[in-house]
Amino acid sequence: MTIKENNNTKNSVIIIGAGLASLALANVLKYQGVPYKIFEREKSPDDRTQGWSLSMHFCLVSLKASMDPVKYATLGEKSAVDPEFPQKADFCMVNGNTGERVASVGGYPGVDVFRVNRKRFRAWLMEGIDVTWNKRLEHYKVTEEGVEATFTDGTVEYGRLIVGADGVNSQVCRQLIGAEEFNKTTTPNPLRVLACSYWVNSELRRQIEESLAPAHMMSIASSTEDAEHSICLFSSLIDVDKSRENPYEMVWSISNLDENEPHYETDQERLKQAKEWLNNAGFTGPLHQLVMETPEGTNMVALQLRERSPHSKLDTLQRDLPVVLVGDALHTMTMYRGEGGNHAIEDSSLLGMELAKFYKGEKSLEEAVDIYYKEALPRGRKAVADSHEAAKTVHSSRAKVLAMINATKAAIEKRYIEKLNQEENNNNNTSSADSSNA
Numbered sequence: 196m197t198i199k200e201n202n203n204t205k206n207s208v209i210i211i212g213a214g215l216a217s218l219a220l221a222n223v224l225k226y227q228g229v230p231y232k233i234f235e236r237e238k239s240p241d242d243r244t245q246g247w248s249l250s251m252h253f254c255l256v257s258l259k260a261s262m263d264p265v266k267y268a269t270l271g272e273k274s275a276v277d278p279e280f281p282q283k284a285d286f287c288m289v290n291g292n293t294g295e296r297v298a299s300v301g302g303y304p305g306v307d308v309f310r311v312n313r314k315r316f317r318a319w320l321m322e323g324i325d326v327t328w329n330k331r332l333e334h335y336k337v338t339e340e341g342v343e344a345t346f347t348d349g350t351v352e353y354g355r356l357i358v359g360a361d362g363v364n365s366q367v368c369r370q371l372i373g374a375e376e377f378n379k380t381t382t383p384n385p386l387r388v389l390a391c392s393y394w395v396n397s398e399l400r401r402q403i404e405e406s407l408a409p410a411h412m413m414s415i416a417s418s419t420e421d422a423e424h425s426i427c428l429f430s431s432l433i434d435v436d437k438s439r440e441n442p443y444e445m446v447w448s449i450s451n452l453d454e455n456e457p458h459y460e461t462d463q464e465r466l467k468q469a470k471e472w473l474n475n476a477g478f479t480g481p482l483h484q485l486v487m488e489t490p491e492g493t494n495m496v497a498l499q500l501r502e503r504s505p506h507s508k509l510d511t512l513q514r515d516l517p518v519v520l521v522g523d524a525l526h527t528m529t530m531y532r533g534e535g536g537n538h539a540i541e542d543s544s545l546l547g548m549e550l551a552k553f554y555k556g557e558k559s560l561e562e563a564v565d566i567y568y569k570e571a572l573p574r575g576r577k578a579v580a581d582s583h584e585a586a587k588t589v590h591s592s593r594a595k596v597l598a599m600i601n602a603t604k605a606a607i608e609k610r611y612i613e614k615l616n617q618e619e620n621n622n623n624n625t626s627s628a629d630s631s632n633a
């Protein structure tokens with residue numbers, strides 16, 4: 196049976212959630228001609244503040260190879276933090292005690308890397324993609340033909356399979372592995388994180404860009420040379436609007452392994468606490484200035500980080516079960532390696548291509564899901580563990596932080612070479628397909 200013959204709504208892929216994983220999957224399915232339906236609990240695309248900014252790097256090779264190339268070509272100009280210079284995505288590590296840059300990564304020719312404004316990136320992913328809003332999944336039921344998804348408003352939708360792209364609190368994952376296991380394996384990370392964004396003036400922005408990095412940076416400082424713990428200060432450009440008096444929107448977040456109960460309830464108290472951590476650790480330089488000049492009244496957020504490695508039940512699950520997880524629903528990690536969203540999109544690109552083979556009748560569902568999980572489960576487990584370790588290391592002693600910086604740089608360069616090879620293979624495959632079609 197061809198995809199066209201199969202294209203009735205009961206045969207669709209039901210996708211729960213409209214985050215990065217879901218929307219990337221929908222782009223792949225749409226381009227591959229597979230019917231899909233997305234259901235999102237939020238009332239509209241603007242219901243929730245869509246975070247700040249993200250680095251999109253290793254996932255882009257797979258995404259580019261599986262979605263509409265005409266749309267893909269507009270990614271940078273439509274979603275980069277600075278649309279005028281979409282390729283400016285370099286990252287640097289800073290010695291917070293001296294204010295000096297200690298390592299930079301970026302500027303790798305041949306492989307796309309973008310620092311994207313999360314709201315614009317989601318809007319770009321959503322272009323041409325249908326989403327049904329205000330639909331919160333309550334539970335699913337596996338039937339002989341596929342799945343039934345029941346929503347909290349009492350409505351039911353039918354599909355061939357259901358994909359849980361519903362994030363850290365995934366209802367699909369909760370039902371799949373059981374509530375008890377779900378609660379046991381979703382763990383809070385002990386770090387305390389305070390964050391905010393505000394519009395800064397051109398002079399401060401110039402200092403940050405010239406002495407540190409144009410896109411984003413992580414600065415680490417500790418009260419003494421041999422202190423056991425460090426404080427981590429992360430900052431990134433989010434947006435540019437040259438018509439404003441202060442034309443650059445920057446986010447900063449400061450994190451600390453503080454075992455004391457938090458004593459901040461208001462924005463003012465959170466800002467005071469952040470400045471106290473900053474000054475006690477002896478930060479200096481333009482990033483110190485960025486935090487210290489935060490206007491009173493700025494909305495300050497206390498982030499609660501959670502982690503969940505792909506559950507062992509997923510290894511033994513029947514592969515023809517029409518229930519699959521992607522993104523944070525499958526693996527939730529801390530943001531200290533800037534990878535969660537990349538893994539979400541990598542999952543979706545791979546799963547989308549495998550599902551296309553199933554819908555074209557080239558593979559059984561069992562084979563398609565098996566290939567997907569064989570790659571995604573070990574990759575997801577490693578990513579959760581590595582991100583946990585990175586969170587610990589950037590808050591440890593200066594010597595450990597330095598060793599991590601060198602190891603990270605080497606790992607990024609190794610991955611860059613792998614991705615460059617993958618990109619070349621993809622290009623060779625495309626040109627040999629073109630010449631055989633000619």
Ligand SMILES: Cc1cc2nc3c(=O)[nH]c(=O)nc-3n(C[C@H](O)[C@H](O)[C@H](O)COP(=O)(O)OP(=O)(O)OC[C@H]3O[C@@H](n4cnc5c(N)ncnc54)[C@H](O)[C@@H]3O)c2cc1C
Nearest residue numbers: 212214215216236250332361362522523533534535536537
């Ligand atoms: C501060 C911070 C910085 C980060 N920086 C980076 C970075 O630089 N690079 C990177 O790669 N990653 C980064 N990440 C991680 C990245 O944001 C996540 O991994 C990514 O957003 C996960 O996407 P997702 O689609 O799986 O989940 P989500 O984006 O959480 O989407 C899930 C969607 O499902 C919906 N939903 C939930 N339950 C239901 C339900 N029952 N019914 C219907 N809909 C439902 C939700 O409303 C939501 O829209 C960062 C994370 C944080 C917190």
